Amino acid sequence: MKYFQPQSVEEALELAYTSEATFLAGGTDLVLHMRTGKVQPLGLIDLGKISVLREIKEIEGSLEIGSMATFAELGKSELVFRKAHALWQACQTMGSPQIRNQATIGGNLGNCSPAADGLPALLALGAEVCLSTKAGNEILPLESLLSRTPLLEQGTLIRGFRIPINGQKSGFAKLGRRKALAIARLSVAVSVEMNGSRIDNVRVALGAVGRRAFLSEALGQELSGQELNNELLEKGVLEVQRIVREALGTRASAPYKRVAVAGVFREALATIIPEGGK
Amino acid sequence: MIEIKLVVNEKPYNLNVEPSERLIDALRNRLGLLGTKEGCGEGECGACTIIMDGKTVNSCLVLAAQANGSVLTTIEGVGNRRSPHPVQKAFVEVGAVQCGFCTPGMVLSAKNLLDKNSHPSESEIGVAMSGNLCRCTGYDKILRAVKIAAEEGKQ
Numbered sequence A: 001m002k003y004f005q006p007q008s009v010e011e012a013l014e015l016a017y018t019s020e021a022t023f024l025a026g027g028t029d030l031v032l033h034m035r036t037g038k039v040q041p042l043g044l045i046d047l048g049k050i051s052v053l054r055e056i057k058e059i060e061g062s063l064e065i066g067s068m069a070t071f072a073e074l075g076k077s078e079l080v081f082r083k084a085h086a087l088w089q090a091c092q093t094m095g096s097p098q099i100r101n102q103a104t105i106g107g108n109l110g111n112c113s114p115a116a117d118g119l120p121a122l123l124a125l126g127a128e129v130c131l132s133t134k135a136g137n138e139i140l141p142l143e144s145l146l147s148r149t150p151l152l153e154q155g156t157l158i159r160g161f162r163i164p165i166n167g168q169k170s171g172f173a174k175l176g177r178r179k180a181l182a183i184a185r186l187s188v189a190v191s192v193e194m195n196g197s198r199i200d201n202v203r204v205a206l207g208a209v210g211r212r213a214f215l216s217e218a219l220g221q222e223l224s225g226q227e228l229n230n231e232l233l234e235k236g237v238l239e240v241q242r243i244v245r246e247a248l249g250t251r252a253s254a255p256y257k258r259v260a261v262a263g264v265f266r267e268a269l270a271t272i273i274p275e276g277g278k
Numbered sequence B: 001m002i003e004i005k006l007v008v009n010e011k012p013y014n015l016n017v018e019p020s021e022r023l024i025d026a027l028r029n030r031l032g033l034l035g036t037k038e039g040c041g042e043g044e045c046g047a048c049t050i051i052m053d054g055k056t057v058n059s060c061l062v063l064a065a066q067a068n069g070s071v072l073t074t075i076e077g078v079g080n081r082r083s084p085h086p087v088q089k090a091f092v093e094v095g096a097v098q099c100g101f102c103t104p105g106m107v108l109s110a111k112n113l114l115d116k117n118s119h120p121s122e123s124e125i126g127v128a129m130s131g132n133l134c135r136c137t138g139y140d141k142i143l144r145a146v147k148i149a150a151e152e153g154k155q
Helices: A009-019 A030-036 A071-076 A078-083 A085-093 A097-102 A105-111 A118-124 A217-223 A230-248 A254-270 B023-030 B086-094 B103-116 B122-128 B140-154
Strands: A002-004 A022-024 A043-046 A056-059 A062-066 A128-133 A136-141 A157-164 A169-175 A186-195 A198-207 B002-008 B011-017 B049-052 B055-058 B071-073
Touching: A002 A009, A009 A043, A009 A128, A009 A157, A056 A078, A062 A078, A071 A085, A071 A097, A071 A105, A078 A085, A085 A118, A085 A169, A085 A186, A097 B055, A105 A118, A105 A157, A118 A169, A118 A186, A118 A198, A169 A254, A186 A254, A198 A217, A198 A230, A217 A230, A230 A254, B011 B023, B023 B049, B049 B103, B055 B103, B086 B103, B086 B140, B103 B122, B103 B140, B122 B140
Parallel strands: A002 A043, A022 A043, B002 B071
Antiparallel strands: A056 A062, A062 A157, A128 A136, A128 A157, A169 A186, A186 A198, B002 B011, B049 B055, B049 B071
16 A cells, blocks of 8 residues: 655645545544455545645635644634634534544545534535545535535545634534543534524534434524524424434434434524523 | 654654554554553544644554654653653552553543643543543542642642
8 A cells, every 4th residue: 555645735636646545634534444444545645744734714704624624623723613613512522632633624524424523513504615636626515515425536635614704603512422432423503693583594404313414404494584582492493303303214213313302402502592502 | 664754752763664554553563662552442442642743642543654753752751660750640649540551541641731731620631531541440530640740730
């Protein structure tokens, strides 16, 4: 197996084009999968030395996050705390301190576990993904990318994410078997725009309910443009339970998750409306 | 094989490693630093914790090649029998060690916390130690030892 450590994005894309090698981000999933034989790459292109991919910055009304930003970096970023709160929350509970120091947000998407902690938050926040190949760049909504199979073609690099900054409020909650090191059994991220007591542009995303994290456009539309009160909250709870029931069908975890999602949904909303988190 | 440069416990090394070789294997098998332990081998237990460029990582989930150019601290670089690190001293005083297998990782997580934050709160200690599992002590003595080490650092 070959191992490359490029210093620039251009070099990485050229290597991917010529070598059929796999991109390596933090490695906390890939190193494990290589060891168990689940993944057998022909070569590795380690993105760890490309500093431009680690940047977290605000540009022209957007929060731009490089794919190699670690969960620890995102979880300590003041900018992420203020402008992408759901993502900041997801970064606090993902894995353990050791894993957060190594694992990256781009790797979270590349590996695309059903329980990936970063993805529901990015979906709710309306993140776009920036992809690059040797042929050029593509920017598309994360939910569009997540509907593709395979997720990424050979040689496609996840460059980063772009989250619109429009005063949205967001929250994330996850259910795990314990606090630290727990793989999410269920996660919910919500983002809303507050207009007085009315909420607009509501986006609700779920994780660990099915093959990949997904955005429920129906639920978002249902809740948008309405007064935020207890009645609406209860309507949301019923609706999110219905979505989980439909998504999980007869799976063994379904009876548990469709009940549990009510609490996780309320908790995700707790940062947006503190009194709703009871 | 690929050539990498590392600084481990303040000593520079040039190593030839396999592309798929994990950092823990390079440390143990090539450098003979057997203080770093492998517990679960999948990032759950934290026994293999080392400090890489000022951050704790699980050395079972990092490839040796990824560490190229990095500065590492393993348990061999933290105190010794004659002059133990305050964390090590507190672990011994409180009895935070039973079988000892998790101890190197525990000490490194605690040391790294105190290097960054000399006045940690109880919850900050809890978070910093949350990636290290111990099957013997029940954590109470370990958390108490970290607290004592922090208080000693203040004096």
